[in-house]
Amino acid sequence: MVPHPSTTYRDLAESAWRWVQAQVREGEDGLWLPEHPGQEARPDYPFGMHSGVGGLAHTLGDLRLVRPLTPAERGLADGIAETLRRRVPTETEYDYFDGLVSTLGILIALDAPGADAVVARLLELATPDGWQPSFLGPPQTAPGARVNDATLGTASVLIGALWAIRHGVTGAPELADRAAEVLMAEAEELPTGLNWRMVPLRFALGEPRRQMPNWSHGLAGVAGAVAAAGVVRDRPDWVDAARRGAEHLVTLGDSADGGFRVPHVIPGAEDLDTFTYSWCHGPTGTSLLFAALERAGVPEVAGRAPLDWERACLHSLRASGLPARRYPGFWDNDGRCCGTAGVGDVVLNAWQRHGEGRDLEFALVLGDALVERAVRDGDNAYWRFVEHRNDDPLLPPGIGWMQGAAGIAAYLFRLARAVELGPGAPAVARMDTWWALADGG
Numbered sequence: 328m329v330p331h332p333s334t335t336y337r338d339l340a341e342s343a344w345r346w347v348q349a350q351v352r353e354g355e356d357g358l359w360l361p362e363h364p365g366q367e368a369r370p371d372y373p374f375g376m377h378s379g380v381g382g383l384a385h386t387l388g389d390l391r392l393v394r395p396l397t398p399a400e401r402g403l404a405d406g407i408a409e410t411l412r413r414r415v416p417t418e419t420e421y422d423y424f425d426g427l428v429s430t431l432g433i434l435i436a437l438d439a440p441g442a443d444a445v446v447a448r449l450l451e452l453a454t455p456d457g458w459q460p461s462f463l464g465p466p467q468t469a470p471g472a473r474v475n476d477a478t479l480g481t482a483s484v485l486i487g488a489l490w491a492i493r494h495g496v497t498g499a500p501e502l503a504d505r506a507a508e509v510l511m512a513e514a515e516e517l518p519t520g521l522n523w524r525m526v527p528l529r530f531a532l533g534e535p536r537r538q539m540p541n542w543s544h545g546l547a548g549v550a551g552a553v554a555a556a557g558v559v560r561d562r563p564d565w566v567d568a569a570r571r572g573a574e575h576l577v578t579l580g581d582s583a584d585g586g587f588r589v590p591h592v593i594p595g596a597e598d599l600d601t602f603t604y605s606w607c608h609g610p611t612g613t614s615l616l617f618a619a620l621e622r623a624g625v626p627e628v629a630g631r632a633p634l635d636w637e638r639a640c641l642h643s644l645r646a647s648g649l650p651a652r653r654y655p656g657f658w659d660n661d662g663r664c665c666g667t668a669g670v671g672d673v674v675l676n677a678w679q680r681h682g683e684g685r686d687l688e689f690a691l692v693l694g695d696a697l698v699e700r701a702v703r704d705g706d707n708a709y710w711r712f713v714e715h716r717n718d719d720p721l722l723p724p725g726i727g728w729m730q731g732a733a734g735i736a737a738y739l740f741r742l743a744r745a746v747e748l749g750p751g752a753p754a755v756a757r758m759d760t761w762w763a764l765a766d767g768g
Contacts (some may be wrong), residue, residue: 330694330695333743336694336739336742339698340740340743342706343735343739344733347386347736348383349529349631352620353406353450357406357409357411358406358407360379361373362574362725363498364724364726366511369721373690374411375430376432376433377429377664377730378725379724381407381430382435382727382728382733384408385432386728386737387694388737389740389755390437390737390739392524392753407747410441412444419459420706421452421458421554422460422478422479423471423486427452431496432757435491435758436755443496443497445568446496446498447497449487449488450505452666456512457473457474457481459471459473460472460474460479460480462479465528466532467536470527473513473527475510475513475524477546477548477759478543479525481506482506482549485553485556486552486746486758487502488503490758494609495698497699500503503678506556507562510552514568515528519578521572523543523546523549523572523583523681524536524538526543538739539587541593541608541610541612542612543610543612543664546572546575547613548572548574549572549617550569550576551615551766553565566624570620573628574629576589576616579593581602584642584643586642587610587613591609600657603642604647604649604664605670606658606663610644611644611670611673612669614673617633618633618677620633621634622639641674645685645689649670650667652713661697662725662729665733666712669734671694671738672741673687675741675742678690678745678750679741679752679754681748682750690748697738697739709732724755739756
């Protein structure tokens, strides 16, 4: 297959972005975003990064590297910042997807004031053993349960605090140290290294929850955050803890074909494939742990350099057959969280760091799949994912950053720059990937 010219990727990104902007709503609480077009009722999380209006700040960050923002786009940026600043004093959700860490990333992406108030609110909500999630409690877990992971838990606070340190936000060092110390206290000592579960064992009621050891909800994400914290805070002990987490992780995975992949859940579940390949639960996100260990100067994990493990993760992505939809349920998503755009962004990070041509080739294959799967509606474009278990498998088009057109458009904007400018093309640093960029973000 011959890759498309860069203008094809950019023009499609502009069409998708045009469609996204048309979906933004405004109410008494400010701007908000439905999950799908035509959704009249405001969804549960209309403001945050994952699927809310705040996620559009990250698309705007990529767009600024393409062209000047229009007056309407500058107004959108201002409206997003104002909407989220208003919510900070009473916000109790703290996480990376939709809480205060999400807000922190959004305000920094917009270069808007208010990040110091977000850090102060996170410090205000902190308890001696972390932050209280709203979604856990009996009968799932014991009262007062805490969460460790990189998207909904303490590691998400740590990732946000490190990002705030890098942008000079008042209070961020204290916040990072508090989150890191909580995680260090929650680490499980095992003969094979250290482990962090999504929910610590001390909160289990009955059988412990299944482990999800990849990036979003388990060991890889927590260890990656701790490694990055060791770099930023000059804490070799934290780096070594992250290395020991990676030592345990590799005992859980499959490296038989020269790749590396870790099961989606442990123990397995009948309704899930053993392996998936996404940012959230597969080698895409897990590779970020090894990039962080490389950034930290760790010489080896289980006898291999961190870069070797990162390359092994990328090998598993290519060997899986994605982005082809090989069978019902395989690779039915093209978004950033669980699909094609998320894989592409990580692959481009690796290419820009190391200049290996096969990485750019794979990124182009992923971009071409997005071109082919786009649904064009006049001057607009969007994507529809598939849920093969539904009577009508074709899902309504997603709008937002992690599961919709906004995030896919940002990848296509970046891919166009990469084709035109080579490995030195400017890339937007983000709070969960800055250590994987060529210049460290």
